Structures are given as structure tokens and as C-alpha cells.
Amino acid sequence: MRALLKREIALAMRAGSGVLTGVLFFLAVVSVFPFAVGPDLKLLAQIGPAILWVGALLASLLGLERLFAQEREDGSLDLLVLQGHPLLLTVSIKCLSHWLVTGLPLVLATPLFGLMLNVPPLGIGAVMATLLVGTPAITFIGAVGAAVTVSLPRGGLLIAILVLPLVIPVLIFGITATNGALHDPDPFAAPFLILCAMTLFTSVLGPLASAMMLRHSAD
Amino acid sequence: MKFEASNISVDRGSRRIVQGVSFSLANGDALIVTGENGSGKSTLLRALCGLLPLSDGRLHFDVPAEGADDPRVIGEHIHYLGHQNAMKPALSVRENLHFWKGYTTGSDKFPGEGSGEGTAEGMEISEALDFVGLPQVIDLPFGYLSTGMKRRVAIAKLLINEKPIWIVDEPTAGLDTASSAMFSTLARDHCANGGILIAATHLPLGIDGAKTLVVERLYTFHEGDEIFEPLDEDPS
Numbered sequence A: 001m002r003a004l005l006k007r008e009i010a011l012a013m014r015a016g017s018g019v020l021t022g023v024l025f026f027l028a029v030v031s032v033f034p035f036a037v038g039p040d041l042k043l044l045a046q047i048g049p050a051i052l053w054v055g056a057l058l059a060s061l062l063g064l065e066r067l068f069a070q071e072r073e074d075g076s077l078d079l080l081v082l083q084g085h086p087l088l089l090t091v092s093i094k095c096l097s098h099w100l101v102t103g104l105p106l107v108l109a110t111p112l113f114g115l116m117l118n119v120p121p122l123g124i125g126a127v128m129a130t131l132l133v134g135t136p137a138i139t140f141i142g143a144v145g146a147a148v149t150v151s152l153p154r155g156g157l158l159i160a161i162l163v164l165p166l167v168i169p170v171l172i173f174g175i176t177a178t179n180g181a182l183h184d185p186d187p188f189a190a191p192f193l194i195l196c197a198m199t200l201f202t203s204v205l206g207p208l209a210s211a212m213m214l215r216h217s218a219d
Numbered sequence B: 001m002k003f004e005a006s007n008i009s010v011d012r013g014s015r016r017i018v019q020g021v022s023f024s025l026a027n028g029d030a031l032i033v034t035g036e037n038g039s040g041k042s043t044l045l046r047a048l049c050g051l052l053p054l055s056d057g058r059l060h061f062d063v064p065a066e067g068a069d070d071p072r073v074i075g076e077h078i079h080y081l082g083h084q085n086a087m088k089p090a091l092s093v094r095e096n097l098h099f100w101k102g103y104t105t106g107s108d109k110f111p112g113e114g115s116g117e118g119t120a121e122g123m124e125i126s127e128a129l130d131f132v133g134l135p136q137v138i139d140l141p142f143g144y145l146s147t148g149m150k151r152r153v154a155i156a157k158l159l160i161n162e163k164p165i166w167i168v169d170e171p172t173a174g175l176d177t178a179s180s181a182m183f184s185t186l187a188r189d190h191c192a193n194g195g196i197l198i199a200a201t202h203l204p205l206g207i208d209g210a211k212t213l214v215v216e217r218l219y220t221f222h223e224g225d226e227i228f229e230p231l232d233e234d235p236s
Helices: A002-013 A020-037 A041-062 A066-073 A076-082 A087-116 A121-148 A156-182 A189-216 B041-049 B071-075 B093-103 B125-131 B147-160 B177-192
Strands: B002-012 B015-026 B030-034 B056-061 B078-081 B165-169 B196-200 B211-214 B219-221 B228-230
Touching: A002 A087, A002 B093, A020 A041, A020 A087, A041 A087, A041 A121, A041 A156, A066 A076, A066 A087, A066 A121, A076 A087, A076 A189, A076 B041, A076 B078, A087 A121, A087 A189, A121 A156, A121 A189, A156 A189, B002 B041, B015 B030, B015 B041, B015 B056, B015 B196, B015 B211, B030 B041, B041 B078, B041 B165, B041 B196, B056 B071, B078 B147, B093 B125, B093 B147, B125 B147, B147 B177, B177 B196
Parallel strands: B030 B196, B030 B211, B078 B165, B165 B196
Antiparallel strands: B002 B015, B002 B056, B219 B228
16 A cells, blocks of 8 residues: 555656646636736735635646546556455545645645735635645545546546535535634634544545445446 | 356446356466457456456355455456556656555465465566566656567566466567567466466467367447347348
8 A cells, every 4th residue: 555655646746747737727726816806905815715715626626537547548447456455445545645746735835825815824824724624525525526437538527517516515614614713703613623524524435435436437 | 276257248338248158277277268359358358357247157266265256356366467558657667566566465376275375475576577578678667668568567567476367468469579479488387387377369378288268259230220239140
């Protein structure tokens, strides 16, 4: 299993892996918003966290296609399925490494992009914290979509459409928690904990469903 | 050690591709699967690996542990070399092979017989590459290699972990004559050491007493309309 994690990360570091695509897309979304909204700093500060969350959400949907489709293309998927390891574990490791190379950079880029939107430091911290616990859930849910569309050529858009409704709750609780941190009467802990619960829940269910899908899509 | 298939059939979609195949292979046996293009050779091999569900019949491999009839358990003892090489073009040959060596669970050459102590280690990566005649490419990215060299690296993958059953699908596609002969030698060695080989190939491997299984196409494609009909009902 460590071999798999190492390979995934090594692959991501090589040229042409498209890992930076997510962060660049995130940057594009964040940087065009001020032009569209106008130079109203107050307004930007107010909607900044929401823009950051939407940007990160869309950026993390972007790379999901590669999760299994590439493995299938070069025949590795067959061999991954054949081995004695539980497929569930293999899928979990793949999700984890996928998040490490696509989700984590988004979280780390947030402070910089937050400054561009005039989000206060507290808000940046809150967005980072919620993204940190929220984006793994997006990956785990997305893995199911990626497994369902694995045999389709260019299933990327289809994954986004399949997965988007399922990740809406993650977005809602992420934003609610962020606003809770910024505006006093709203609670922060409750939505944040629900967000954590979602990630834990999907980290079990997502790989389970994906593994079942992959087994039956070996055609 | 015995690997048996009794009367297995495989469907793809609503069409039956493989019907009523039976065989029994013991240590050192080889089964050569032949048949025209599109007759279902690859489908049969994938089903033997457990990658496709059987719609009828059963597989049996006498492993000591439970689940001798479970295709998933049988899969652990199989080296499958399909049409694709299962290598990442961005990683070097060494990294690719190192991954498969670490990730693949080695299994005993003779489960249930002999000492049975843990997993059997295969060759070192450099040793395996020497065997396929490509020691010089170890640090090159896999994507830089030619088709035939890629195939030879994929063949080297069979050597880095010991598995009792090799299931290979057109193993010599894209190989030159010398490399095909090299594969035949490897296949003979594998069988001589008591392994089981199932190969879909038209190349004579030169294995004594190899059984041949001819897969016949069950359906033919009518020109003009999209109805598939059993071949025997179609005299034209």
C-alpha cells in the first residue's frame, strides 16, 4: 500500500500530470470575480469566503476524471483489482493520494487568494479550516463518480454533473461554518463538526461504493 | 496444484461469447488458446482471471486456504499480461517495476505443496531486465521506449514476482523474432519449474505436451442490420 501511495505522488510530481490545473483554475475563478463585482472592497470581503469555497469546489471536481480513467487506459486497473489486497483499501489510498496532490494545494493557496478578495485574516483562517476538512469529502464522493464513468471516454464533465448535487451539502456546511466564525451570533462549532462528520462518513462509503463499481465495470 | 475450469460460459452484455469451456491443468502444463480474431480468446482469459463474471460453470484452483472456487482468491495467484502493459509512461522503468514488485502480493509457487513459507520472492528488477535483454533502459521513462521494448518490460514484470499461473494475452505482439524466442524460453522455463501457463497466441512456444484450446466464434455479424445470430443457424 505504501508502494501505491509513493507511486501516485511520484506520478503527480512528473510533467504532464496536470496537478497544477486545479490550483490554476482556482486562481482564475478568484481573480475574475473582483473584475465582475467591481472595486467595492466591503462587498468583496463579504462574499469572499463564498467565492473561495465555490472556486475550490469546482477546482477539485476538475481533476477527478484522472483518478481511475488513466489506470484503466494503460491496463493497470485490471492488475490493481486482481491483487490480494482489499480493493476498498486500494481505492482509499488512491483517494488519499489524490487529495494530497490536488486538494491540499488548494487549501494552501487559500491565504494568498483570500488576500486578493480582501477577506479578513479570521475569515481566511476559517475558510482554510473548513476547506481542510471539507475537500476530502469532495474527493471521496467524487471517487464514486469517477468509478461509475471509468469506462466512458472523456467522462470528466459527466463526473462533475453526477457529483455536484452530492457535494452541495459539503458546500453549505462549509460556508455556514465560515460565516459562523466571522459573524458573532452564528455558531461555528456545530456546522464545522457536521462537516467533519460528512468527511468521515464519505471516507467509508465513497471507497466502498467505488470499489464495488470498479469490480463490476471490468468489462 | 491443479487449475480447472468446468464448463464455463461468459456473457458480455446479452451475448454469450464463450460457451462450455472445460480444461484441467496440473503443474507444468501449458494451454494454448487459439481462434480467429473476435472469437472470444481475450474474454475467456479475462474471465479466468476473475475480471469478468462467469455466467455458468466454475473455476477451481486447489489453494490450501479457503475460497478455492472464488475467482477473487484465484486472482491472487495469477500473473495477467493483457493487451496493455500496465505501466506509467511518466515513470522510469525502474520505478514502474519497483511499484509492481512492492504492490503485487507474491504468492507461493506451489500453494499447498512444499514448504509454503510465506511469499516467494521473484527476481531483482535489474536481473529481470537482463533476462529480457534491456538492462540499459532501467532509468529511462517508460514512455520513451518503443512498442517492442515496452512489451519486453511488461514481460519482465512477470519475473519480478513469483506466481504459479501465468495468463498471457498475445504476449509477443510487437516483438521481434529474437524477443519472441526469448519469451518462448521464459514460458518453457516457467512450465519446467512447475508453473501453469495459459496463453492466447499463434506463435509456437515449443512446450512439450502443451494442450490447445480452439475458441470458436459463437455469433456472426449480419451485414446491414444489427442482429447477432448464432453461427450454426447461419449457413451463409
